[in-house]
Amino acid sequence: MTAPSDLVTPTAFQPASPGLLRSVFRRHAAGVAVITARGARGPVGFTATSLTSVCAEPPMISFGVGTGASSWPAISRTEHLGIHLLGEHQEELAATFARSGADRFAAPTAWRDGPQGVPLLDGVLAWLVCRVVARVPAGDHRIVVAEAVGGDSTGAGRPLLYHEGRFNALRD
Template sequence: MDRDAYRRVVGRFATGIAVVTTIVDDTDHAMTVNSFASVSLDPLLALFCAEKVARFHDAVLAAGVWGVSVLADTAEDVSRFYAHRGRPLKGQLDGRPHHRGGLGVALFDDALATLECRTTAVHDGGDHSIVVGEVVAVDTPAEGSPLLYHEGRYRRLG
């Protein structure tokens, strides 16, 4: 199977964009994802996929808790920042309005939606891990339209 052909095909599926956060030893970790999904209503479960070579991968597995901030269409710069590999961990949330959820994870104040999750399972997904979590808190802090990703580019509704 041709990987480039596969990427073109799955790129036709539009996805929302979120930043997943966790905290380990008082250090915040964050990563842009477009592989976030609701899994179940009973029990309440959600998932995201983390690339195994990303430093976020080991951090979120060690922490066992994570937050999701669904980005508005005005937050492309935020998405690009947290997608950038090798950025310094210290101060990466500086200048980004956020608060701590009940699990201690950072949640963005201007997110369209936030969720807090406790990891319940991790499945092998090739070069990624599929991290499944019990949803323990949700909120809708801001209004707006979502930032989307389609055919390798950022998109907006309408």
């Protein structure tokens, strides 16, 4: 079987570096989520593509967050947070929560207070409220491990993806 010409045959070894890691993960399509929490001065949130299902019993997830991120102080102290899976119709919402200095919860962002005071975004494909169980140091980030305590998976639509440095939709 012949490999397509645009695929790389593993032959050249490059030492690990931040640039190599970024380059490799630009090729990895990931679902787009927004993580929210209640901070001392109001709701906080950020766009994440590092969301991972850890286990089903108990239902646990993980994600990475930079310790220099504006949301980190609230995430570092909160007991509960929200996980929101975005649909392909929510590219602008994803961009808003990824933009530094943006007023992420101002109009047109539609949201409400949910269980445990967690800010919940409207119109998402699915959401969870989770209880934080661990914050694990990982370089200039923390891996947050949280147990789902409730949520809703009945939103309609197709997922928003992040690939090659931009938001994308699934192809038919």
